[in-house]
Amino acid sequence: MDIFERNESNVRSYCRDFTATFQTAQGSTLTSEQGQVFIDFFSGAGALNYGHNNPVLKAALLDYIGENGITHGLDFKTTAKKAFLTAFEEQILVPRNLRYKVQFPGPTGTNAVEAAIKLARKYTGRQNIVAFTNAFHGMSLGSLALTANPRKRAGAGVTLSNVTFMPYDQYFGEAVDTSQFLAQMLRNGSGIDKPAAIVLETVQGEGGVTHASADWLQAIQAIARAHDILLIIDDIQAGCGRTGDFFSFEALGVTPDIVTLSKSISGYGLPMSLTLIAPHLDVWEPGEHNGTFRGNNLAFVTGKAVIDHYWTDQRFSEEIKAKASFFHEGLQALSQHFSAQAPNQLKGRGFFKGIEFQDKTLAQKIAAQAYALGLIIETSGVDSQVLKFLPALTITRHQINQGLKILEQAFVDVTARAEP
Structure with a gap:
């Protein structure tokens, strides 16, 4: 047994x-103690959108540490926080015509979600929340109540309540508009308590890389507004450039009341999360929601460096979209080539892709074989039936091709074994 076991x-x-x-790790590669190099299509489950040990972020971090900058600061005013908030306002919010107050709820995504639903309940005086089939929002009890995966829910040990689940876009197939199901169920007589908020992901990462259409999201927003219900978008995995724009909802014609961010908001893998709140919703009393590690100044430093280096104009966004298209073409060719041996569907948006297999055992087998060949990818979906791809946004086309070649070989190896 090793020390971990x-x-x-x-x-x-x-x-x-x-x-x-x-x-060690650099960019889109990881190296083991034995010297084996792996291409990384996982990126810390989306926490490393700018790659491992990004040199721009590392330099800013080392300079700050070398100058004895504040590391732990609760919610003190610090120069690092001031610089991050200024950059976030001037270069992220203002150019997108967004007005949000920024709450630092704690180090992880589930902290951001907990703060969002707690605030929604406080503001509206209502308890019920609408979430969606195949959703994932975190592992603490409030966030877990919004999460649909039965295996994850089973770990709670208590009843997970005050949440009503509704069908996500295309849950019943392309022919059924599930937004109208929600609209009907919010009418008098359905038995559903009027919700404080509707919480959704524009791309359901853990739920199988299913993405919602702009029309469906706009319909959900219209329903929320018609019933005076808050709309919360969980952008923890789909945000920070993952779909091409900084926020995943930018091109979809919706403006949420509350947004949750984490994972790649610090850019360097340092713990940090944000709950973005429409100003009129900020009804917190001082200290009413807090946390010891809500002031990670090292994350403020790298988060500001991310904004300054990558998000001052549209160039990086355009680069992401171009590389995402290149990646999509490679995955599509692979998907189609093996469609007879392994029927599948290519899913997702931007640099957030998935391949879902009819044979629910194949994704895990292919991921395992890809790892044996030097490629790190994970699976998602309630039955782990989807290969999920989250390459760093900074990955090179050469590395994309390297990864796709390994993936193709993994397909060959696994489908060959399955042949009679």
């Missing part, structure tokens, strides 16, 4: 699939 809890998961002991 002997001392670490059984709850560990990723290391069971990716069994190497990793020592």
